[in-house]
Amino acid sequence: MVVGPGDDAGVFRHKNILLVETVDVITPIVDDPYTFGAICAANSVSDVYAMGGVPLTALAILGYASCDFSPAVIIKLLKGAKDKLREAGACLIGGHSIEDNEIKLGFAVTGVVEKKSLLRAGAASEGDILVLTKELGTGILTSAVKLKKMKPSGLKNAVDSMLTLNRTASSAAVASGARCATDVTGFGLLGHALNIAESSKKTLVISYDNVPFMKGVREFIAAGVVPKGAKKTLEFCAKKTSFSGAITEADKTALSDPQTSGGMLISLPIKGLKKFAGIMKKADAPFWIIGEVRRGKGRLIVK
Numbered sequence: 455m456v457v458g459p460g461d462d463a464g465v466f467r468h469k470n471i472l473l474v475e476t477v478d479v480i481t482p483i484v485d486d487p488y489t490f491g492a493i494c495a496a497n498s499v500s501d502v503y504a505m506g507g508v509p510l511t512a513l514a515i516l517g518y519a520s521c522d523f524s525p526a527v528i529i530k531l532l533k534g535a536k537d538k539l540r541e542a543g544a545c546l547i548g549g550h551s552i553e554d555n556e557i558k559l560g561f562a563v564t565g566v567v568e569k570k571s572l573l574r575a576g577a578a579s580e581g582d583i584l585v586l587t588k589e590l591g592t593g594i595l596t597s598a599v600k601l602k603k604m605k606p607s608g609l610k611n612a613v614d615s616m617l618t619l620n621r622t623a624s625s626a627a628v629a630s631g632a633r634c635a636t637d638v639t640g641f642g643l644l645g646h647a648l649n650i651a652e653s654s655k656k657t658l659v660i661s662y663d664n665v666p667f668m669k670g671v672r673e674f675i676a677a678g679v680v681p682k683g684a685k686k687t688l689e690f691c692a693k694k695t696s697f698s699g700a701i702t703e704a705d706k707t708a709l710s711d712p713q714t715s716g717g718m719l720i721s722l723p724i725k726g727l728k729k730f731a732g733i734m735k736k737a738d739a740p741f742w743i744i745g746e747v748r749r750g751k752g753r754l755i756v757k
């Protein structure tokens with residue numbers, strides 16, 4: 455075992471092959487089955503990218519009530535997933551379904567990574583800059599739709615973001631000499647940044663004004679749309695985070711919003727920035743410099 459539990463994916467060495475293995479299962483966040491299947495696949499392969507790897511195969515895990523859903527819906531769901539996996543260069547090679555009152559879909563994904571490309575959560579270095587590759591807000595915006603405070607059509611940007619693979623961000627990070635990255639998912643930016651800080655034994659400084667949010671996120675927080683996960687993450691992270699006086703409760707909530715198929719958070723050596731920016735620009739992929747890594751013992755500063 456090269457990387458055990460606690461990172462984005464496990465890594466196991468067989469002879470000179472490094473296997474990257476991960477599993478992720480989610481409940482629906484959009485109504486359209488094809489789109490949900492595709493988001494689910496993008497979300498599941500993301501942990502392989504977060505390790506600097508390349509996904510190869512996927513096994514589906516599907517829970518649904520067979521009397522509530524017609525085979526046509528399930529076929530669309532899996533078609534969306536298969537198409538997205540193919541875009542990632544991975545192949546759906548099997549899976550398993552069980553009876554479940556609430557529909558669930560996920561994938562166990564296997565990939566490979568070269569030893570020199572491995573991106574570890576615990577490898578942030580003092581002086582690195584922190585780069586984020588997607589805007590935050592999928593948890594709050596999908597909750598707003600569930601609470602009928604926004605029409606599903608208002609999710610268009612969030613859906614496009616969730617459908618975007620982290621492939622370019624991952625290969626750009628590896629090519630620019632990054633050693634440390636993670637993907638921002640269920641524990642929000644705050645939770646995943648704290649994981650990097652703790653496992654790297656460093657202090658991560660986040661500049662709130664540089665953190666990108668999807669349109670509407672702040673308005674919905676003001677209107678009381680707060681996913682349960684955001685509250686829990688904030689409670690957990692607050693003990694190890696110093697917030698400057700200018701950061702409001704709403705700001706803290708926004709930073710804790712759980713993401714589905716969120717972007718990569720990369721700890722990038724400054725000398726790699728030019729190359730990183732070049733690769734991302736060429737692929738028309740956005741990124742934001744949101745902070746830096748300082749000497750420390752596993753804390754966050756948000757200012």
Ligand code: CO
Pocket residue numbers: 461462463500501504636637638639
């Ligand atoms: Co992850």
Ligand code: CO
Pocket residue numbers: 462476477478501639
């Ligand atoms: Co995961």
